[in-house]
Structures are given as C-alpha cells and as structure tokens.
Amino acid sequence: MADENTHKITYREALKQAHWEALRDDDRIFLMGEDVGRYGGAFAVSKGLLKEFGPERVMDVPLSESGFVGAGIGSAMAGMKPIVEIMTVNFSLLAMDQIINNAATLLHMSGGQVNVPLVIRIGCGIGRQLAAQHSHSWEPFFAHVPGLIVLSVGTHEDARGMLAASLKSPDPVVMLEYTFMLNREGEIPADPFTVDISKAKVRREGRDISLITYGNGVYKCLEAAERLFELGIEVEVLDLRVLRPLDEESILSTVSKTHRAIVVEDAWKSVGIASEVLARISEKAFFELDAPLYRLCGAEVPIPYPKHLEDASVPQSEDIIVAIKKILGHDSV
Amino acid sequence: MKRNPSRKKSSSGEEERALLSKMMLIRKFEEKAAEQYTKEKIRGFLHLYIGEEAVAVGVIQALSEEDNILCTYREHGHALMRGLNPGVIMAEMYGKVEGCSKGRGGSMHLFDVDKHFFGGSAIVGGHLAMAVGLALASKKQKKNNVTCCFFGEGAAAEGEFHEAMNLAALWKVPVLFVCENNLYAMGTALKYTHAMQDLEKKGAAYGIPSVAVDGMDIIAVKKAAEEAINYIKESGMPYFLVCNTYRFRAHSMFDAELYRDKKEVEEWKKKDPIINYHQVLKRKRLITKVQYDQIEAQIKEEIDKAVSFAEKGSWEAVEDLGKFVYSE
Numbered sequence: 233m234a235d236e237n238t239h240k241i242t243y244r245e246a247l248k249q250a251h252w253e254a255l256r257d258d259d260r261i262f263l264m265g266e267d268v269g270r271y272g273g274a275f276a277v278s279k280g281l282l283k284e285f286g287p288e289r290v291m292d293v294p295l296s297e298s299g300f301v302g303a304g305i306g307s308a309m310a311g312m313k314p315i316v317e318i319m320t321v322n323f324s325l326l327a328m329d330q331i332i333n334n335a336a337t338l339l340h341m342s343g344g345q346v347n348v349p350l351v352i353r354i355g356c357g358i359g360r361q362l363a364a365q366h367s368h369s370w371e372p373f374f375a376h377v378p379g380l381i382v383l384s385v386g387t388h389e390d391a392r393g394m395l396a397a398s399l400k401s402p403d404p405v406v407m408l409e410y411t412f413m414l415n416r417e418g419e420i421p422a423d424p425f426t427v428d429i430s431k432a433k434v435r436r437e438g439r440d441i442s443l444i445t446y447g448n449g450v451y452k453c454l455e456a457a458e459r460l461f462e463l464g465i466e467v468e469v470l471d472l473r474v475l476r477p478l479d480e481e482s483i484l485s486t487v488s489k490t491h492r493a494i495v496v497e498d499a500w501k502s503v504g505i506a507s508e509v510l511a512r513i514s515e516k517a518f519f520e521l522d523a524p525l526y527r528l529c530g531a532e533v534p535i536p537y538p539k540h541l542e543d544a545s546v547p548q549s550e551d552i553i554v555a556i557k558k559i560l561g562h563d564s565v
Numbered sequence: 566m567k568r569n570p571s572r573k574k575s576s577s578g579e580e581e582r583a584l585l586s587k588m589m590l591i592r593k594f595e596e597k598a599a600e601q602y603t604k605e606k607i608r609g610f611l612h613l614y615i616g617e618e619a620v621a622v623g624v625i626q627a628l629s630e631e632d633n634i635l636c637t638y639r640e641h642g643h644a645l646m647r648g649l650n651p652g653v654i655m656a657e658m659y660g661k662v663e664g665c666s667k668g669r670g671g672s673m674h675l676f677d678v679d680k681h682f683f684g685g686s687a688i689v690g691g692h693l694a695m696a697v698g699l700a701l702a703s704k705k706q707k708k709n710n711v712t713c714c715f716f717g718e719g720a721a722a723e724g725e726f727h728e729a730m731n732l733a734a735l736w737k738v739p740v741l742f743v744c745e746n747n748l749y750a751m752g753t754a755l756k757y758t759h760a761m762q763d764l765e766k767k768g769a770a771y772g773i774p775s776v777a778v779d780g781m782d783i784i785a786v787k788k789a790a791e792e793a794i795n796y797i798k799e800s801g802m803p804y805f806l807v808c809n810t811y812r813f814r815a816h817s818m819f820d821a822e823l824y825r826d827k828k829e830v831e832e833w834k835k836k837d838p839i840i841n842y843h844q845v846l847k848r849k850r851l852i853t854k855v856q857y858d859q860i861e862a863q864i865k866e867e868i869d870k871a872v873s874f875a876e877k878g879s880w881e882a883v884e885d886l887g888k889f890v891y892s893e
Binding site for chain 2: 288293298299300301303306307309310311312329334338340344347378379477
C-alpha cells in the first residue's frame with residue numbers, strides 16, 4: 233500500500249512523534265512515568281523528549297504506580313493534561329484502585345463536577361518470551377469499567393494519531409500499546425490526520441467473513457486475510473480499536489455484510505472482549521448469521537517462557553486461516 | 566488572597582465564638598443526621614465525626630478559599646467548615662438531586678469544586694496521591710494555593726501513605742497532610758496496626774517537617790495549622806500534621822463497638838473540644854449565656870432548614886441513571 237500518500241515509520245517512532253507534537257502544542261500537557269526521562273523510556277518511546285522539553289514536562293517518577301497515577305489524576309482535576317505512562321500492563325494492577333475508584337468514578341460520584349482529563353498509556357502484550365508475570369493481555373479488565381475510555385493501539389496509524397485524540401477527551405483514557413510491535417514498520421498517511429476514538433475501523437474490506445479483532449490481532453488478521461485472498465476468500469478485518477465504549481454499530485454493520493464472524497484476541501478466552509462482541513452479535517444480529525459465531529483467544533494458562541509454548545498460547549495467523557476455511561467449508565482444509 | 570472570615574482579628578471574642586459556633590454546628594448537624602438515619606431518611610454508611618470537630622475547624626480556618634481540600638468518608642464537618650450549605654449536604658445524604666453531588670455520592674462523597682472541596686473519598690488512603698497531584702498542578706501553574714489532605718491513622722498504614730509522602734517531598738509540592746489519629750482503624754486500635762505509634766515520626770523518613778498536636782484542643786490545632794500553612798506558603802514544601810483525637814461515636818451506624826471499653830470513651834469525653842472550649846471562653850469572659858443561647862438557636866434554625874430542604878428535594882429520574890459516566 234506504500235505510495236506517495238503514505239510514509240514508512242516504526243510503531244515506536246509513531247508514538248514518539250505523537251508525544252513530541254503533544255508536548256510542543258500544549259503547555260498543560262506533561263509526560264510522567266518510570267524511566268521516561270533520563271533512561272529515554274523503557275522502550276525508548278520518549279527518547280530525546282527530556283532534552284527537548286525539560287524535566288518539568290518529562291518527569292521521571294519512582295516505582296510507585298498507585299502514587300503517580302493518583303498524582304496524575306489529581307493534576308488532571310486541577311486543569312493539567314497529564315500523560316501517565318505505566319511501563320507495562322503487568323504493573324498496572326498496582327494502580328488499579330486509582331484507575332477504577334478514582335479516575336473512572338470521580339465524575340459520577342461528584343454529580344458531574346470533577347473531570348479527569350488524563351491519558352494513561354500502558355505497554356502490553358505477549359510475544360517476547362517474558363514468561364507469566366510479564367506477558368499479560370488485560371484489555372478485558374479495563375474494558376469492564378464504566379467511566380474509562382479504553383483504546384487498543386493495533387496499527388501504526390493509531391500509534392501516530394490516538395494520543396492527540398485522547399488528549400482532547402474530558403474523561404480518562406487508557407491507551408494500550410503493544411511492545412511486540414515497537415520495531416515493526418508500517419505505513420501511515422503522509423499528511424497530518426486525525427483519529428476518531430469513538431469508532432472501530434475496517435482495515436480491509438471483504439465480503440465472505442468478518443474478522444473482528446484489536447491490538448496484536450490486527451496485523452495477524454490482515455496477514456491471514458492476505459493469504460486467503462490468494463485462495464479466493466475475501467475477508468473483512470474490523471479493528472475494534474475502542475474497547476470501551478464499544479462501537480456496536482460497526483460490529484453489527486460488518487456482520488450484516490458478511491454474515492459470518494470470528495473474533496480474534498490474545499486475552500484469555502473466558503469473559504474476554506470476544507465474549508462481549510459475540511454476545512452483542514447474538515443479541516442484535518442473530519438473524520444475519522449464516523454460520524455459527526467463533527472466537528480465537530488466548531489459552532487459559534499463565535503464559536509460559538519457551539517460544540513454542542508462548543506462540544501456542546495465543547492465536548496465530550495460521551490458526552485464523554484454518555478457522556476461516558472450516559467455517560466456509562473450504563476444500564483445502 | 567481572601568481569608569476565611571473567622572480569622573479576622575477581634576478583641577470582643579468574635580473570632581473565638583466563631584470557632585465554637587463552627588464546632589457546635591458540626592456536632593448538632595451530625596446529631597441530626599444520626600437521627601435522620603434512624604428514621605431511615607439516610608441510608609448506606611454514615612460515619613460521624615463527633616468528638617473530632619476541633620481538627621476540621623482548627624485546620625480549615627487556617628486555609629484560604631483557593632486552597633484545595635480532600636477528605637475521607639468522615640467528612641461532613643470538613644464540608645460544613647469549608648462553607649457548603651448544610652441543606653445541600655443533608656440533601657446529599659438523603660440522595661436528592663439538590664445535594665452537593667446531585668445525590669450520586671451520599672454521605673461519603675460530598676463535593677463542591679467551586680469551593681475547592683474535592684470529596685469525600687472512601688477507599689482508605691486512595692486520595693493521598695490525588696492531593697499530591699493537585700499540589701503538583703498548583704506548582705506547575707505557579708499558583709500559591711495549598712492542598713490540604715485529611716486522612717486517618719488507618720490510611721497511614723497503607724502503602725499509599727508512603728508513596729504520597731515520598732512523591733510530595735521528592736517533587737517539593739505544597740501539601741498539608743493532616744492525619745486525624747482517632748486511635749481506631751474501624752475497630753482495630755493503633756497499637757495493633759502501627760509498629761511506630763508516634764505517627765509524626767514517620768514524616769522524618771521523607772524529610773517532611775512533622776508535628777503532633779492535641780486534636781481535642783481547638784486552639785492548639787489552630788496554632789499548629791497556621792504554622793504549617795505559613796511554612797508551606799513560604800517554602801512550597803509539604804508538611805505533616807498529626808492531630809491526636811478521638812471519635813465519641815461508633816465507626817459507622819453499623820458498629821456495635823465491641824472493641825473498646827466504655828470507660829475509655831468516657832475518659833475521652835472529658836476532653837470534649839466543644840465543652841472545654843466553651844468553658845475557656847466563659848472563663849475569659851468572651852461569651853455570655855445570651856450569646857451562647859443565640860448561637861444554639863441559630864444553629865438549630867439552620868439545621869431545621871437543612872432538613873426541610875432535604876425533605877423537599879426531588880429524586881432523580883431513573884431515566885437519568887446513565888448520567889455522569891462520561892462527560893456530555
């Protein structure tokens with residue numbers, strides 16, 4: 233898809249440019265997180281920002297996840313626009329009280345008086361052989377909570393554009409980024425663009441079956457769709473991208489078009505995003521369906537260290553291809 | 566910067582009577598709240614501050630209107646002292662739309678952002694880091710206001726206390742941490758919850774100036790709070806004030822008080838901040854019987870008005886249930 237209207241960029245660089253632009257454009261915005269300054273960001277996303285913007289705008293913080301997320305909430309209440317980075321989702325449980333009991337709740341329990349315009353960015357996902365405590369996919373935990381806007385950054389376009397959109401929100405945004413993708417190159421529009429953080433996005437059009445996914449699943453689904461295209465199967469890929477509030481309209485629309493759907497996610501299968509998406513399709517588009525609904529999710533185990541077992545813990549492109557062929561009754565199965 | 570009117574100097578005892586009257590208002594208001602609770606007008610949790618009034622009054626009188634306040638779920642007194650109308654507080658406890666949080670919060674979540682009153686937080690220790698954040702914003706915005714955060718000694722056992730104290734000192738932000746040490750974390754005594762029971766000593770580990778004061782003595786609290794605020798306004802640095810106090814009533818309306826001796830409660834009641842301060846003012850001839858009766862009558866009228874306001878309030882339409890989850 234590379235042409236004069238797009239340019240190549242790594243996922244990391246896309247995130248970095250988004251930060252640079254945000255810090256340049258609004259004095260109320262500041263970044264705080266563990267190792268975001270002098271170290272350059274645990275994943276080098278904020279490398280160079282401290283030098284450019286100084287320690288008041290790019291703040292290193294101690295290992296106090298609850299403390300600095302709470303401080304982010306407090307400063308947002310007082311009119312600042314903090315971007316709080318939690319190094320990885322694995323540590324986010326230490327801040328979960330702040331995120332749920334304060335950030336997501338203050339507007340409601342104050343009767344609409346207290347806004348928390350805070351962006352919490354969290355590195356997450358599996359794929360680097362980091363074993364059980366460092367490979368979590370907890371999108372469903374966050375997506376369970378009313379009051380939060382939960383975004384999953386599954387593409388380079390969103391890595392570049394979601395932060396600016398999130399910083400315009402009067403309500404707290406949790407932006408889940410995928411560390412596995414940091415070095416991956418992708419195409420983004422060459423001209424400035426905006427991202428609508430209220431809508432899912434069709435990443436590939438197709439008429440035979442819908443793959444509904446997010447995060448690490450997006451490129452896997454696109455890869456599967458590309459390979460199936462060679463076999464004459466046209467797959468539509470819907471990137472949910474907003475996990476709360478879910479863009480139900482886009483989900484029902486793709487199902488009404490293809491009449492078949494598989495949801496793909498890395499998170500554990502039980503009570504996941506896939507469960508929710510399939511429930512909504514069953515409730516509201518049941519009579520559109522030409523085949524049973526299906527989901528490909530994470531195996532319900534703590535993620536193991538060995539590469540072959542780690543790979544087997546989450547759906548891969550090959551699994552997606554097999555599942556689609558089965559549902560469509562394709563003769564090569 | 567505007568100061569609380571009660572701080573205006575007066576030789577006639579006006580300031581002293583104002584302090585007494587604020588403590589009395591809190592006491593009487595909460596007695597009425599307890600009464601309305603037994604009538605099932607108020608439900609859920611109701612945590613009474615009775616016995617601890619000198620702390621809220623002594624500290625908040627030292628603040629300016631621009632200073633931020635964050636409290637625990639035992640915050641009716643702080644809200645009254647900050648100047649929230651007793652009617653909107655009572656209506657909030659009733660769950661009526663006219664309440665200060667539109668009825669959505671109840672007794673534990675009183676808010677008034679225009680008055681810089683940021684709640685009523687009911688996860689013990691959960692608001693300490695928010696207070697640091699508000700102070701951080703003040704510093705970044707180059708405002709000269711202080712953020713005052715009240716919490717109990719129970720919160721001082723939470724990890725949040727450590728994180729918040731460390732961040733406040735590290736970032737050099739203007740926070741006044743006020744520990745209302747009422748000796749019981751719900752029903753478990755200080756000696757069973759803290760290895761170091763001189764709580765003010767904990768501040769030294771963070772390099773934060775820390776002082777303990779008799780929280781039953783309004784004048785001692787007032788003086789300590791004024792010193793603390795002066796220090797913070799001059800230095801921009803955090804300060805830790807421990808007010809040793811006692812709640813005369815149960816933890817909440819559900820508490821049968823099996824964990825403490827009635828004699829202990831009676832002993833502490835001898836230190837009643839209101840009775841004792843009234844005595845002091847009488848001795849100093851700063852209050853007459855007529856003046857005292859006038860204060861009582863005014864408070865009674867104010868509270869009757871508050872109850873009537875709450876009674877006349879309206880219930881939010883069920884169709885509006887989904888409001889205030891996201892901004893509109």
